[in-house]
Amino acid sequence: MSVAEMRKRETDEIDGAMQALGAAAKEAARLLSFAPTEAKNAALRHAAAAIRARQAELLAANARDLAAARDRGLSKALLDRLTLSEDRIAALAKGLEEVAALPDPVGAVMDEWQRPNGLRIARVRVPLGVIGIIYESRPNVTADAGALALKAGNAAILRGGSEAVNSNQAIMACLAEGVRKAGLPEAAIQLVPTQDREAVGIMLRMAGTIDVIVPRGGRSLVERVQNEARVPVFAHLDGICHTYVHAGADLAKARAIVVNGKMRRTGICGATECMLIDRAVLGTHLKPIVDDLIAAGCEVRGDAEARAVDHRIVPATDADWGKEFLDAIIAVRTVGGIDEAMAHIAAYGSGHTESIVTEDGAAAERFLSEVGSAILLHNASTQFADGGEFGMGAEIGISTGKMHARGPVGVEQLTTFKYVVRGDGQIRP
DSSP states (O other), X not given: OOHHHHHHHHHHHHHHHHHHHHHHHHHHHHHHTTOOHXXXXXXXXXXXXXXXXXXHHHHHHHHHXXXXXXXXXXXXXXXXXXXXXXXXXXXXXXXXXXXXXXXXXXXXXXXXXXXXXXXXXXXXXXXOOEEXXXXXXXXXXXXXXXXXXXXXXXXXXXXXXXXXXXXXXXXXXXXXXHHHHTTOOGGGEEEOSOOOTHHHHHHHTOBTTBOEEEEESOHXXXXXXXXXXXXXXXXXXXXXXXXXXXXXXXXXXXXXXXXXXXXXXXXXXXXXXXXXXXXXXXXXXXXXXXXXXXXXXXXXXXXXXXXXXXXXXXXXXXXXXXXXXXXXXXXXXXXXXXXXXXXXXXXXXXXXXXXXXXXXXXXXXXXXXXXXXXXXXXXXXXXXXXXXXXXXXXXXXXXXXXXSOOEEOOTGGGEEEEEEEEOSSOXXX
């Protein structure tokens, strides 16, 4: 048998497996659409208990992934995303319980009204159906995505990256235990069993089976999904987040917000990648902020005006504006006021998250009103761009699109709606 024939056989086998996975998910989604709230919550609580009970197994599985990732030369940011610790495992379990504690969106009446002819009309939340989640590096997505999809009455098909295969399988075993103990369909949450990239291509073509795809990973993954998908996509390409230190900024707040926004976790999509600073406070605010950034281990790249104030700042290039560093690097640009700041964000931002630091309420309201990104903050760190921090329990990702879901994709964002019309014999004239 030739290499081409062998590859075709492998592809046919993968396609068959994926179609079977999809058929099982579709049937599970039908059953989950009317599953009792308590059954869904019980599944999540049982899964959380399994995660705590199997902590040693999860850490051992993650250690195997980390060892392989270091051998492959993965970046520090990717290693951070991949790492599970005791604290992060505890957070996984807590996240599942927080999702369980959320109100069930399924069946919620969003609006209702009565027509002059007596028809009573209601708009009611319903699940999306089958959600395909394709992600890299982050084993926590396995728990978060599975939990959110289940709570919203959806079936989930999860395709994690090869770098986290052992961690994902260990977490999936906990989710499966929870689903089984609650008496829900075993196909409610499924992990794609192969790391072959062909499986991703097949998922993207499974129109009629998968109702929406959520990619979570680097630019190459998201671009591939957006280019090839034959089903709707919730996605963002980059997290190019800005923190704008306005002329009315309190220095102490600015120092804390910028450093936290950049350095709390440099590898997440909500990390500040560029600080904009008003020329009016360049002489008073820049050096203390740079002091803090450098002390925290951050490289600062800036324009000529910023470097004239602090010689430790490295010259920035044009490529540094609009760049997602995902590392301990920040770009600094001087602006002449709020109009220049907003113009820079419009030109170089990705529509993800922006923050303004100011005590000027009018400037803050203008920024919040006129900047078009999915998440806008006033006097707070961009690292709050997270579904858990928004009280959603968890998130599948941050969507920067403007159709359906935007910002953190939580339980409500994984539902759609239907119209329920009640009459008493009315006919249309």
